[in-house]
Amino acid sequence: xxxxxxxxxxxxxxxxxxxxxxxxxxxxxxxxxxxxxxxxxxxxxxxxxxxxxxxxxxxxxxxxxxxxxxxxxxxxxxxxxxxxxxxxxxxxxxxxxxxxxxxxxxxxxxxxxxxxxxxxxxxxxxxxxxxxxxxxxxxxxxxxxxxxxxxxxxxxxxxxxxxxxxxxxxxxxxxxxxxxxxxxxxxxxxxxxxxxxxxxxxxxxxxxxxxxxxxxxxxxxxxxxxxxxxxxxxxxxxxxxxxxxxxxxxxxxxxxxxxxxxxxxxxxxxxxxxxxxxxxxxxxxxxxxxxxxxxxxxxxxxxxxxxxxxxxxxxxxxxxxxxxxxxxxxxxxxxxxxxxxxxxxxxxxxxxxxxxxxxxxxxxxxxxxxxxxxxxxx
Amino acid sequence: xxxxxxxxxxxxxxxxxxxxxxxxxxxxxxxxxxxxxxxxxxxxxxxxxxxxxxxxxxxxxxxxxxxxxxxxxxxxxxxxxxxxxxxxxxxxxxxxxxxxxxxxxxxxxxxxxxxxxxxxxxxxxxxxxxxxxxxxxxxxxxxxxxxxxxxxxxxxxxxxxxxxxxxxxxxxxxxxxxxxxxxxxx
Numbered sequence: 001x002x003x004x005x006x007x008x009x010x011x012x013x014x015x016x017x018x019x020x021x022x023x024x025x026x027x028x029x030x031x032x033x034x035x036x037x038x039x040x041x042x043x044x045x046x047x048x049x050x051x052x053x054x055x056x057x058x059x060x061x062x063x064x065x066x067x068x069x070x071x072x073x074x075x076x077x078x079x080x081x082x083x084x085x086x087x088x089x090x091x092x093x094x095x096x097x098x099x100x101x102x103x104x105x106x107x108x109x110x111x112x113x114x115x116x117x118x119x120x121x122x123x124x125x126x127x128x129x130x131x132x133x134x135x136x137x138x139x140x141x142x143x144x145x146x147x148x149x150x151x152x153x154x155x156x157x158x159x160x161x162x163x164x165x166x167x168x169x170x171x172x173x174x175x176x177x178x179x180x181x182x183x184x185x186x187x188x189x190x191x192x193x194x195x196x197x198x199x200x201x202x203x204x205x206x207x208x209x210x211x212x213x214x215x216x217x218x219x220x221x222x223x224x225x226x227x228x229x230x231x232x233x234x235x236x237x238x239x240x241x242x243x244x245x246x247x248x249x250x251x252x253x254x255x256x257x258x259x260x261x262x263x264x265x266x267x268x269x270x271x272x273x274x275x276x277x278x279x280x281x282x283x284x285x286x287x288x289x290x291x292x293x294x295x296x297x298x299x300x301x302x303x304x305x306x307x308x309x310x311x312x313x314x315x316x317x318x319x320x321x322x323x324x325x326x327x328x329x330x331x332x333x334x335x336x337x338x339x340x341x342x343x344x345x346x347x348x349x350x351x352x353x354x355x356x357x358x359x360x361x362x363x364x365x366x367x368x369x370x371x372x373x374x375x376x377x378x
Numbered sequence: 379x380x381x382x383x384x385x386x387x388x389x390x391x392x393x394x395x396x397x398x399x400x401x402x403x404x405x406x407x408x409x410x411x412x413x414x415x416x417x418x419x420x421x422x423x424x425x426x427x428x429x430x431x432x433x434x435x436x437x438x439x440x441x442x443x444x445x446x447x448x449x450x451x452x453x454x455x456x457x458x459x460x461x462x463x464x465x466x467x468x469x470x471x472x473x474x475x476x477x478x479x480x481x482x483x484x485x486x487x488x489x490x491x492x493x494x495x496x497x498x499x500x501x502x503x504x505x506x507x508x509x510x511x512x513x514x515x516x517x518x519x520x521x522x523x524x525x526x527x528x529x530x531x532x533x534x535x536x537x538x539x540x541x542x543x544x545x546x547x548x549x550x551x552x553x554x555x556x557x558x559x560x561x562x563x564x
Contacts, residue, residue, distance in 0.1 A: 004500075005493035006542065008512035021434040021452055044493075047485035048467060050457035051496040069432070072425060087431050087452065088424030095417040098424070103431060106442035106450045110476050113454075119467075120485070123454030135452050139425045168413040174406060175389040196405040200389020207531055220399050227531050241386020242379055257532045268538050270486060287380075301482050326412045330405070339401025360514030364536065367521040 001128045001355045003053045006044030007363075009356050014054070017125065017133035022069035025137035027079060031154045032127045032352075032374040033058035034362050035083075036184050037297040040254050041118060042359050045270060045299055048107065048119040056374070057083035057115040058158045059127025060150060063137075072138045079141040081134055082324035083158040085113030085124060088139035099321035104135065110300065112321065120300065128355060130376045142328065148335065154373065155185075155342035156331055158324065163189020163251065164331060165322035166295035167197055170247035174198035179236060179245040179285060180221070181278040183211035185345045185371045186295050187251030191219035192340065194247075203239065205232060205281075207257060210368045218344055226258060236285035244287030252278035253296025262304065273301035280306045286315060294319035346371045351378040441471040463492035494546075509544070 002012045017026055038055050040046050063077045073079065086093050086101035092112075093101050104113035105122035113135070116126015125132065134141055144153045163186045172178060178194040180187045183206040194202045203222045204215035212223035224239075226232040237244055254274030255267040258281070266272035274297075282292045283306050292315055310317060334340045347370045350358040355374055362372050379386050389395075395402045405411050431451045441459060442449050459468055470484035500507045510516065527533050 004507055004512050005497060007539065008507065008509065009514075010508075010512045020455060022432050044489065047482045047489065049489055051492050052457050054456070069427075071427065085452075086424075088426030089421065089428055089431065093424055093426070094421035095419050097417065103450050104452050106440060106446055106453045107471070108443050108476055109445040113452075119454065119457070123456050125454070125456040136426070136431070138427065165413055168405075168411050171408060173408065174392070174403070175385075177387070177389070193405075195395070195399040195402045197408075197411070198392075198403050198406045200395070201387075209529075227529070239387075242381075243386050257535075260534060263532075264535055264538070268535060268542060273482075299482075300476065301479060323413075330412045334401060334404060337401065337404075339404060356512055356514035357517035358514070360517050361521055364518075364523075364526070365530075365532075366517065366523060366526040368526070 001054055001056075001352065003041065003049060003051060003055065005051065007042065009042065009055070009359055011353055011355060014129070016131050019065060019067045020133065021135060022067045023136050023138055024067040025063050025070060025073055025134045025141065026065040027059075027061040027081065027132050027134050027141070028064045029059050029061040029127050029129060029132055029376050031060050031150055032056045032129075032376070033154055033159070034128070034358055034372045034374060035158055036186065037117070037253070039359075039363050040297060040299065042363060043255070043267065045254055045267065045274075046118045046120060047300065050119060053116065053118065054125040054129050055116040056126030056128030056132075057117055058154060059115070059132065060144065060153050060157065061127070061132070064131065066137060070137045073141060073143070078144045080144050080153040080157055081115070081127070081141045082161070083114055084140065084321065084324055085115060085122060085135050086139060087136055096323060096326060097320075098323035098325060108300075114321075128352065128374050130352070140325065142325065145332065148332070149343060151343035151346055151373065152335060152341065155345060156324070156328060158322070159185040159345065159371065160189040160340075160342040161324040161327040161331060162186050162295055162322040163191075164193040164327050166190040166249050166251065166293050167193035169291075169293035169318040169320070170194070170249055171291050171316070171318070172197040172199055172247055175200035176246040177201040177203070177240055178247045178249065179203045179205060180249045180251055181205050181282060182251035182296065183208070183215040183223075184251065187249070188215060188219050188345055188370070189342070190249045190251050190295065191215055191221045195220065196334065196339065203245070208365060211370060214345075214370060232258070233281055233284045236281075240287070244290060245285055246287060247291050247293065248282040248286040249293045250278045250282045250296045254298045256296070266303065272303045274298035274303050276303040276305045279303075283310045283313070283315065286313070288313045289315070291316040291318060295322075346373055348372040349375060352376040441468055443471060443476055445475050461492070461495065463488040463495065466491060
């Protein structure tokens with residue numbers, strides 16, 4: 001697929017990517033997914049998104065070619081690829097901050113490399129395609145265990161790993177009340193993961209009833225539809241006996257609804273880096289001394305965040321793009337133990353040829369859409 | 379009530395939660411979670427077998443943030459800078475750091491200039507941009523468009539989406555029409 005400007009994508013024939021560095025691999029994509037953060041690109045919110053760019057940072061596939069210095073992969077290996085592109089050896093990677101790699105994104109120092117996510121993250125085409133260039137093949141990709149289903153592996157390349165990481169950034173301790181704002185894939189994963197860390201209550205908040213139903217069935221969460229309350233922050237206080245939640249996870253990000261002015265000035269008029277509605281609800285709904293974990297993606301411009309409340313309440317704000325591969329060994333243990341089944345978040349599967357419809361379906365939240373998988377060559 | 383020391387709403391017991399949620403407490407120990415500690419110095423575990431990676435070639439002309447001291451050893455080559463939009467973007471990269479709003483606003487301006495040019499150029503090709511197929515709006519026909527939107531607050535601003543897509547073109551077309559009429563009248 002290629003980007004043709006805000007709200008427009010189409011399928012085009014492009015040259016097959018080629019090895020550009022000795023540690024590159026070329027992967028033939030077997031499954032890709034559309035991420036909620038892809039919608040920020042699709043809506044024209046991410047600076048330096050160029051015409052012809054191929055999106056897609058969630059994909060799995062089969063190794064089709066390897067560069068001369070690749071030692072850990074062979075042609076034919078079935079691999080899952082984390083959305084982060086990283087070298088494994090810079091100051092940040094040496095400390096496990098894989099999503100903050102300094103050696104792969106010349107366009108910005110504030111963000112690492114991401115597949116198919118504009119030139120602001122390095123200018124790499126993504127995996128909503130038949131083939132993709134995978135830099136640092138000895139560092140990022142992992143051979144998929146034989147027992148792991150393709151769709152479960154696909155969900156680990158970003159959405160589920162990010163939700164799991166977000167729950168960890170909440171520093172949850174046994175008995176904590178955890179509120180998750182947003183019941184999309186990352187929110188569902190965060191809500192489900194909060195229990196693993198000992199949460200006593202998990203409450204999912206969204207405006208879409210079908211997603212809240214999924215939060216109840218998939219993530220065992222209590223649910224609140226914020227449109228049913230005059231002020232969702234007051235409800236967050238009431239349901240916790242006036243205290244506020246111990247942990248609030250923002251799994252919404254730049255296009256948050258709930259405040260028309262904030263949404264229109266950011267998502268529509270691009271005057272802010274993102275609509276901070278969810279983030280402000282998190283700051284106001286968490287208890288004093290509590291923790292806000294931010295997994296929602298925001299653009300690089302400023303946003304109208306209520307920072308004074310965060311300071312006065314003594315909050316801990318934690319956030320990062322997830323260093324995905326750090327999460328995998330433990331998540332594989334949990335899947336193998338039967339605790340998690342990430343592919344249950346998938347609602348739609350579409351051929352790559354129909355990707356424009358896939359984007360519209362996901363963007364407009366039609367037909368009960370939660371997670372859309374793209375199938376090349378189908 | 380938070381006016382006394384006890385937690386106002388006590389959580390269920392661990393036994394109750396284990397019975398209700400598969401895997402409850404499997405990651406109970408905060409020090410035994412993959413993300414802890416945030417920074418964990420372990421340069422040997424990533425799979426990298428270099429201290430500094432080989433440098434990707436060719437390197438000439440690749441734009442970079444002025445906050446970088448050098449071009450990174452590896453970089454994307456997906457869509458190189460070109461034309462007027464490329465000049466705007468290169469100015470943004472060469473002149474302003476990531477800390478300056480001008481940097482990002484110029485990049486957004488470059489995006490809009492490029493997309494306008496690309497649409498216009500596509501009209502001269504055998505495959506012009508098609509707003510019907512490229513917006514995927516045809517999926518509305520078989521994806522329950524009315525039932526899917528019932529009761530949603532975002533419907534209030536979804537009506538803006540077509541305006542954002544078509545508005546600039548209608549505006550530009552109107553201006554062009556007015557200018558053409560004035561020229562023809564002279």
